Amino acid sequence: MKQIPEKAIERLILYRRILMSLNPSDRPNIFSHELATLSGFSSAQIRRDLMAIGYSGSPVKGYSLNNLVESLNEFIDSEEKQHVAIIGLGQLGRAILNYCKNRRKKIEIVASFDKDPQKTDQVILGTHCYGIDKLEKIIKEKNIRVVILAIPAEEAQEMAERIMKAGIRGILNYAPTNLYLDNDVFVENRDMILAVEKVAYFSRKIDKEGFVESLS
C-alpha cells in the first residue's frame, strides 16, 4: 500500500469523529458529499482518502456508517490499547487529562507524572500521579509509548531526551518550544499562542478582503 500522507491521516481521524457523532439507526448510510459538508473537505477528497485505506462503498447507498467507522478504526487504531502518559499536571495537564480520559477505546492514559511532591503518589482525575523519579520504571512497566508534555518550556528539552531514552515514540508537546530529538520520535507541537496569532492574522485578512477560501 502506498504511503498515506500525514494530512490524509488527520482527515481520516476527523472523519471518524464526525461519523461517530452520527446515529446509525437514524442514518445507516452516508454519501461522500454529505461527509464533505460535515467535514469541510471536498467529496472527491473524501472518496480518495477512503480509497487510500481500501474502503469501498456502494454507488447506490453510499457508505455504510457502521462499516466505515469499523474500517477507520482498523486503520487508525492499534490492535492493543495504546498507553499514554501525561507529564506535568498543572492547569493545562489536568484539563487535558480530564478531557482525554476514556474518550477512545484504544487510547488510555495510564499514568501522570509531576515533580511537585504535593501532586505525586495519589490518584488525580482517575489516574495515578507518579513522582518524576519513577518515570523510566513506570514507562517500562506500563508499556507507555506516547507522552503528552505539559511542563514549562525550560524543562521540555531535557525531559524529551529523557523519555526518548526511556522508549517513548510519540510526543504531543504543549510547551512553547521546539524539541530536538532523533528522528525516531514523532513530535507534534501545539503551541496555543501560535494558534492565536494565526487566527488573528487570518481574521484581519478577512476583515480587509471580506472572505476566506480555505477552511481548515
Next chain:
Amino acid sequence: MKQIPEKAIERLILYRRILMSLNPSDRPNIFSHELATLSGFSSAQIRRDLMAIGYSGSPVKGYSLNNLVESLNEFIDSEEKQHVAIIGLGQLGRAILNYCKNRRKKIEIVASFDKDPQKTDQVILGTHCYGIDKLEKIIKEKNIRVVILAIPAEEAQEMAERIMKAGIRGILNYAPTNLYLDNDVFVENRDMILAVEKVAYFSRKIDKEGFVESLS
C-alpha cells in the same frame, strides 16, 4: 504581493518565536541554515519564506536578528493591538487565559465570558469575566474580532453563530466539534484527542518501521 500559503504563515510565526528566544547581543546575526536547524525546516524553505515577505539579509552576515524579527512583526502583526476574548472559563479556558495573557505585544485578551454566575462579574486571572448576556455589548465596546472557544461541544455551534453575528472574524475552537459558518469567519480547530490519536498513529508507525521522515 502574491498570496502566501497558510502553512507558510505558520512557519513565519514559528520563526519569530524561535528568533525571539535568542539573545541578539550574543548573536546579532543568523544564517538560514541555523534557523533551519532550530525550526526543523530546510534552509531553502526559510530563504523562500523570507523572500515572500520581502525581507533581505546579507550574503555575508546572514540575517540580522533584530531586523528580521522587526520585519516578521510587521508582517504578522496588525498595527493596532488585536483584542481577543475567551468564552468558557472552565479548566481549559483558565489554562489558556493564564498562558496567553501578556505574551504578545499586539494581542491582548480583553474579556472572558461564562454562563456560570459563580464566575461572572469578577476579575479572573487578570481579565474581567462577563456574563454571556453581555456578549454582544462587550464585543462591540471592546472591538473584539477574535475569540477562543472553550465551551462544551453541544453549545459550540450556537455560540459560534452568535459571535459571528456579533462581528467576530476568527475563532480558535477547542470544542471537539466542527463549526458550520459562513466563510467570512476563519476557524481553527484544535481538538486534543485528535492530536493524541495522530501521535499514537505515527508512534506506532515508527515502532514498526524504525524512523520517520517528516517532522512537523
Next chain:
DNA sequence: TTCACACTGTTACAAAAATCACAGCGAATA
C-alpha cells in the same frame, strides 16, 4: 587588486496534493 569563500535571492525543477471528470454500476421506474 585579485581571489576564494560562504552565504543569499531567485529561478528552474520535482514532488506532492487536490481537483476534475468520467466510466461503471445497481436500483428504481416504466
Next chain:
DNA sequence: TATTCGCTGTGATTTTTGTAACAGTGTGAA
C-alpha cells in the same frame, strides 16, 4: 427489458508546495 439516475472509484490533470541549483555579492586573505 430498457432507460434513467446519482453515486462511487479512479486515471488524468491542475495546482500547490517544496527542493535544488546557481548566479550574484560583500568580505577578508594574500
